[in-house]
Amino acid sequence: DGGITQSPKYLFRKEGQNVTLSCEQNLNHDAMYWYRQDPGQGLRLIYYSQIVNDFQKGDIAEGYSVSREKKESFPLTVTSAQKNPTAFYLCASSIAPASGGETQYFGPGTRLLVL
C-alpha cells in the first residue's frame, strides 16, 4: 500500500534537547512538507521541499531544520531554539509542488510533548 508514514506517534523532549521526527513516503511524490498544528489554529507551514537536496523555509521555520537526501524521506529536527515545541506535527507530500494545484496527502502525525 502506498502512503506516508511518520514516527514516532508520540515524542517527548527534554529542555535543551534536539529531537528528530521521521517522515517517509512511497508514493513517488516529488514534493514534501512539514506542518505544525496547534488547537484552534490552521495548519502552519514549517518547511517544504520540491526536489531532493533542496528545501525552503515556510512561515514558521525558526527553531526547526530539515534535510532531503532521498526522495522518500524528509526528516524534521526540532532544535532547542524552538521555545514552544508542544504541537501536533504533520508531514505531507504531493506529486508536484503545491503551487501547481496538486493535492497534498498527509501522514498520521507525531505529537511532540515537552517534559
Add this chain to the structure above:
Amino acid sequence: EDQVTQSPEALRLQEGESSSLNCSYTVSGLRGLFWYRQDPGKGPEFLFTLYSAGEEKEKERLKATLTKKESFLHITAPKPEDSATYLCAVQIYGQNFVFGPGTRLSVLP
C-alpha cells in the same frame, strides 16, 4: 493579507439533520480550494478539490461547492461516523496552501 476563515467553529447535529459548513477566503489569484476531514489524533484525509466558481463535487453524504469568495460543504442526512473536524485550504498561484482553523462537527445518534 491572505486569509481563510471557517464557520461555525463547532456544530452539533442530530443524526439525519442536514447542514452546511462555510469556508470564506480573501486571497488574490485562487488556484484551488481543498477540503479535508480530520479525525482526532490523526492526519487530515483528502476529500475534494475545487478549481473554479460554480464547480461542485460530491462524495456519499458530502457535497462541496465553490463561489468567488467562499465554499460550502453540505452534509446531507449525516451519520455519527461523519463526526470529525473539517478543514479547508486555499492555494494561491505560485504559493503554498493557506489553511483555515477548521469546523468541529459532532453528529449525535
